[in-house]
Amino acid sequence: MANTKKVLIAGGLCGATMLMAAEKVEDACRACRIPVHVKVHNLWESAYPGQGFDVIIEMFPFFENESCPVLSGKPFIIHQNEKALVAQIVGILAGDGEGTGPVSPREAAV
Amino acid sequence: MIYLDHASTTPLDPRVAAEMETLWGECFHNASSPYAAGRKAKEIKEAARQKAAMAIGAHAEEIIFGSGGTEADNLAIKGAAWALEKQNGRKGRIMTSNAEHHAVLSACHWLEELGFPLSVLPVGTDGTVKPALLEAALAEHPDTVLVSLMWVNNEIGAVNPVKTLAETAHRHNALFHTDAVQAAAALPIDVTTTGVDYLSLSAHKLYGPKGTGLLYRREGAPLEALLHGGQQEYFLRGGTENVAGIAALGKALELAKAEMPARQAHVERLKRRLLAGLGGLDGWRINGGGHKNDSPAILNLGFAGLDSAEGLVLLCDHAGVQLSMGAACNSQSVEPSHVLSAIGVPPEMLNSSVRVSFGQGNTPEDIDTAAEVMIQNVTRLRRA
Numbered sequence: 001m002a003n004t005k006k007v008l009i010a011g012g013l014c015g016a017t018m019l020m021a022a023e024k025v026e027d028a029c030r031a032c033r034i035p036v037h038v039k040v041h042n043l044w045e046s047a048y049p050g051q052g053f054d055v056i057i058e059m060f061p062f063f064e065n066e067s068c069p070v071l072s073g074k075p076f077i078i079h080q081n082e083k084a085l086v087a088q089i090v091g092i093l094a095g096d097g098e099g100t101g102p103v104s105p106r107e108a109a110v
Numbered sequence: 111m112i113y114l115d116h117a118s119t120t121p122l123d124p125r126v127a128a129e130m131e132t133l134w135g136e137c138f139h140n141a142s143s144p145y146a147a148g149r150k151a152k153e154i155k156e157a158a159r160q161k162a163a164m165a166i167g168a169h170a171e172e173i174i175f176g177s178g179g180t181e182a183d184n185l186a187i188k189g190a191a192w193a194l195e196k197q198n199g200r201k202g203r204i205m206t207s208n209a210e211h212h213a214v215l216s217a218c219h220w221l222e223e224l225g226f227p228l229s230v231l232p233v234g235t236d237g238t239v240k241p242a243l244l245e246a247a248l249a250e251h252p253d254t255v256l257v258s259l260m261w262v263n264n265e266i267g268a269v270n271p272v273k274t275l276a277e278t279a280h281r282h283n284a285l286f287h288t289d290a291v292q293a294a295a296a297l298p299i300d301v302t303t304t305g306v307d308y309l310s311l312s313a314h315k316l317y318g319p320k321g322t323g324l325l326y327r328r329e330g331a332p333l334e335a336l337l338h339g340g341q342q343e344y345f346l347r348g349g350t351e352n353v354a355g356i357a358a359l360g361k362a363l364e365l366a367k368a369e370m371p372a373r374q375a376h377v378e379r380l381k382r383r384l385l386a387g388l389g390g391l392d393g394w395r396i397n398g399g400g401h402k403n404d405s406p407a408i409l410n411l412g413f414a415g416l417d418s419a420e421g422l423v424l425l426c427d428h429a430g431v432q433l434s435m436g437a438a439c440n441s442q443s444v445e446p447s448h449v450l451s452a453i454g455v456p457p458e459m460l461n462s463s464v465r466v467s468f469g470q471g472n473t474p475e476d477i478d479t480a481a482e483v484m485i486q487n488v489t490r491l492r493r494a
Contacts, residue, residue, distance in 0.1 A: 012420050047428055060421035061494030074417060 004035040005093040006052055011059025012044050014077060018059060021076040025057075028086045034093050055092045057085075112476045115434045116315075117264055117292060117408050117467035123317035129361045130319065133354035141351045142342065151353045158360025165363035166309070167300040168326050174343045175356050178323035179291040182310035183213040185325050185336050185347070186287040187258055190308065191221050193332030194255045194285075202255025203227040205247060205284070207239050208452045209268070214258050214289055215448075227253060237268025237398045237453050241278050248282035256285050261293035261309075265449040265465055266398035267408030269297070273304045280305070285331060291315050291323075294363075295469075296377055296407035298370050307331040311363075313355065317470070318362030322355035377468040378406035380477050384466060385409070387481025391488060397455050397463055409466045410450070412459030415492040419464050425487040431480045434465040 007025055009018045022038040029036040041049035043062060056063055059073040069092050075081040113121070133154065141151040156170070163170045176182055187204065194202050206218050208230050215230075222228040231247055233239055239259050248254055257279040261272050276286040287308035290299055294316045301309055309326040313319055327333050333346060340348030366373070388394065393414035398404065416422060419435035426433050446460035455463065466480070 012424055043424055044427075060418050060424075061491045062421060062424070064490075072417075 004037050005029070005054045007036060007038045007055050007057065007089065007093070008041060008049055008053040009038060009057045009059070009073060010041045010043055010049055010062065011073065012042060014059055015040075015042065017076055018073070021057065021073060024076075024082065024086055025089055028090050029093060032090055032094060034090065036093065055089055057089070112431045112472070112480055114466045114468065114472065114476075114480060115432050116295065116469035117267075117465060118434055119314050119320065120295065120317045120469055121471060122319060123362065123365060125365060126318050126358045126361045130354045130358045133357055137353055141353055142340075151351075155351055155353050155356050158357045161360035161364045162324055165299070165360075165367040166311075166326060167302040169329060171344070172301075172326055172329055174325045174327055174346050175351065175359070176323050176325060176343075176347050177321055177352075178314070179211075179289065179310050179312035180213040181336075182312070182323050182325040183211070183258075183287075183289050184217045185333070186308040186310060186327075187214065187217040187256065188221060188336060189333040189346070190256050190285055190287065190331070191226055192334040195226075196334070197332055198255070200253075201226045203229060203251050203253045205229045205231065205244070205251070205254050205257045207231045207233050207259055209233040209237055209263055209265075209449045210258070210260050211264055211289055211291070214260065218258065227251070229254070233268070233452050235399065235454050236401055237263050237266045237449065238270050239275060241271060241274045244275055244278045245281075248278065248284060252282065254279075254282065254284045256287060258287040258289070261288045261290040261299075262297065262405045262408070263398075263449060264292045264408070265447055266410040266453065267292075267405035267467075268398050268401075268453075269293075269403050269405055272306065276305045276307075292405065292408065294366060296374055296405050298367070301326050301328070308333075311359075313359040313362055316362050316366050318358050319355055322352060322359045324359065373470055374406055376470060377472075380468040380472055380474065381406050381409055383474055383477045384468075384481055387478055388484065391485050393492075394488070395459065397450055397459070398453055407468050409468075410463055411466065412450075412455055412463040413488050414458060414462070416462035416488065417491075418461050421491050422462070422484070422487055423464055425490065426480075426483050429483045429487065431483045433484075434467070435463070 009021050011018050018040045022040050025038050053068050056070045057073040063070045075085040137151050139147040139151045141155050159170045159173045162173050204218050204226055218228055259270050259275050262269050272288050279286040285307040288306050289310045291312045294311050307328045312323040335346045337348045395412045397410040397412050423433050423435045450460055
């Protein structure tokens with residue numbers, strides 16, 4: 001069985017949005033048989049959410065110089081391009097070539 | 111930490127704290143009790159009422175103490191509406207603006223649900239209500255019995271021409287209430303010269319404690335109680351009085367009146383310094399326009415190129431500068447501030463605006479640091 005992938009969804013006051021986003025990522029990974037653990041983190045409580053993530057979703061620009069891809073979670077807030085973002089996350093976790101380096105948050109938000 | 115969120119709440123002035131500390135211990139007695147200690151508590155409460163009245167140009171018996179600004183707004187609006195309904199035998203119209211604090215807006219909308227007609231006037235791009243607009247609205251709606259318009263806007267610092275607005279309301283036989291909670295921090299308050307009928311104040315916005323406020327009610331202005339169950343505050347606010355809190359409010363108002371010219375000048379200097387400090391940054395604006403007449407204590411800034419203000423406020427917090435934002439995302443939508451929407455802030459800045467509010471504890475060096483931190487983080491977020 002493949003190693004469990006770690007996803008971080010980090011933001012602030014949009015707690016409900018982050019929980020809903022986590023559910024969508026978990027559902028998509030389950031459908032693709034990718035074992036995943038999604039952590040939701042409130043950056044107001046701590047600026048240090050831990051490490052070792054395979055992909056980070058930030059609800060507003062926060063992370064810099066991370067070793068894993070960082071994507072903007074804005075599609076989850078505005079409910080536009082959500083499916084494309086979830087597909088991108090799954091693609092990175094599946095290692096199909098989309099996760100080879102940090103991704104511009106703006107790129108995901110467009 | 112550099113605290114620049116005084117419009118949210120102010121730190122307790124040590125002189126006010128000292129006043130309270132003595133009372134918490136020594137003077138716990140009920141101000142309605144007939145024995146000596148109770149009478150002493152009552153004396154302290156009445157002395158505070160005298161101080162508060164003198165600070166705003168009122169008579170002592172025109173002051174009704176309560177828990178804060180929200181209660182004072184609710185008491186003024188609901189209490190006046192009900193009293194006038196009782197007096198006139200019909201539900202009179204309430205008039206307010208779309209930039210009011212929710213303590214006013216929600217109270218008005220609640221009355222509307224009970225059958226009171228409501229008119230919500232639009233503010234201009236500077237955040238103020240134009241007297242001519244009020245005049246026309248009152249002429250169109252002669253059933254108006256109460257006008258409630260804030261003195262200083264809590265988000266952008268716009269200052270309404272309260273005296274003229276009150277005169278306009280009176281010309282049309284309507285009473286006038288003003289929420290002066292933000293005004294008390296940086297402007298002199300005088301109910302006599304402005305001619306208002308009701309005025310709300312909160313202690314914690316003027317270096318007093320939370321949980322205490324007052325409503326000024328002009329002698330003879332109709333008012334029904336919201337809280338029943340005691341004879342306190344002329345039967346208009348039942349409940350055992352918070353004597354220490356009331357004494358603190360009296361002291362805070364006394365200090366505010368004595369020190370107002372210096373307080374105004376101080377925050378005005380800080381505001382100008384911050385604007386100068388941000389001068390090197392492009393793509394920002396003062397929401398509301400930054401007029402000479404605005405409150406010197408409040409500044410609302412919109413930054414182009416940011417997805418939301420939350421990232422900026424959070425990064426500034428991590429860098430030791432505490433600001434406030436007017437909007438937050440939720441699961442269904444991104445809700446912009448109703449005030450920024452009302453003044454026509456461009457859509458791209460509705461969710462990327464922050465409020466900076468200055469206080470007596472801030473120094474010019476604090477402001478230089480804050481400007482530097484804001485520039486660094488706006489630049490960082492724009493790069494993202």
